[in-house]
Amino acid sequence: MKILRVIAWIALVAFIVIQFFPTEKNTNYTTPKTDFMVVNNVPSKIENQLKVSCYDCHSNNTEYPCYNKIQPVAWYLKDHVKEGKAELNFNEWGNYSDRRKNSKLRSIIKQIENGEMPMDSYTLMHRDAMLSKYDKNNVIAYITRLKDSL
Amino acid sequence: MKILKTTLGIVAIAFITLTIVSCKDGKKEQNNADGNHSEMNHDNSDGHHDGEKKAISMSENGSGNTQDVLDDYFSLKDALVADDNAKGTELGATLAKSFGNLDISKYTDTQIADLKDIIEDAVEHAEHISESDIAHQREHFKILSKDVTDMVAITGTEITLYEQFCPMYDGGSSWLSMDKEVRNPYYGSQMLKCGKVQREIN
Structure with a gap:
């Protein structure tokens, strides 16, 4: 019993201590010329959809939830955003070669089709990011058109 | 308590x-x-820097030749033919490395630009293959095959290659092989011999 008490105290202290380690945020309110929306002149409906469902992890500007103030949540989110941006950064779209654009668009279509993206752990907290069947069809149709026009 | x-x-x-x-x-x-x-505004160019770093390390380590890439590609293809996910994982990583080591300095400027695009894309797909289940590995293998084919179109090859084609997988997909005989990497044992030789490359 005593051991459990010690562990609980250590956990509490550790929890408080890690609050003092801040993480750098992924925030930038300017839209670069290389942004997906700028380069492709995306219709506003699709633009909205992608910004709500994808941009938090796949751009240089994350709209953080309030609980990002707490560690280790902030660390966890930071890793996700970093990984997401490495995979696909909509802000950097204009810098990708046509070959890579083609690959990325293909992956976007596949992942949305299979429901892999947006991730469940993300839509759990961001209900508005969820894509209905209708939304999916619209986005996929648009991305397919874009891919064919490359 | x-x-x-x-x-x-x-x-x-x-x-x-x-x-x-x-x-x-x-x-x-x-x-x-x-x-x-x-x-x-601090964090705006993160992705950028990563890309630059990759490009630099690529040209610094460049010592491999296209045959290394082809060898690793064929080993990976054989793993997929054999439905071997674990081996595919391992060979995906190997292929990513041999692509990264590819020496492209002897080509013309436009060829180098094209090869850089190809390598960048191929490394990404090979890396994905190194961390996916077999269905995903096959999806990435399809685009990877296009990258390798385009690479060979620029660099040429010492050995004869066969471009083979399976009309059933994902609206029609091709791959390269050293053997004329068809062994399908997209279906493996499920449809081992589905496909035909589309073109001979030498």
């Missing part, structure tokens, strides 16, 4: 309090956010 409960209770309350406090702060900060543009 009672003390333990109290302690756990304190931990829980601390957590909840912090959450609430942080959410309040968040709202306040949002109100201020508009006036604070310049302060928040």
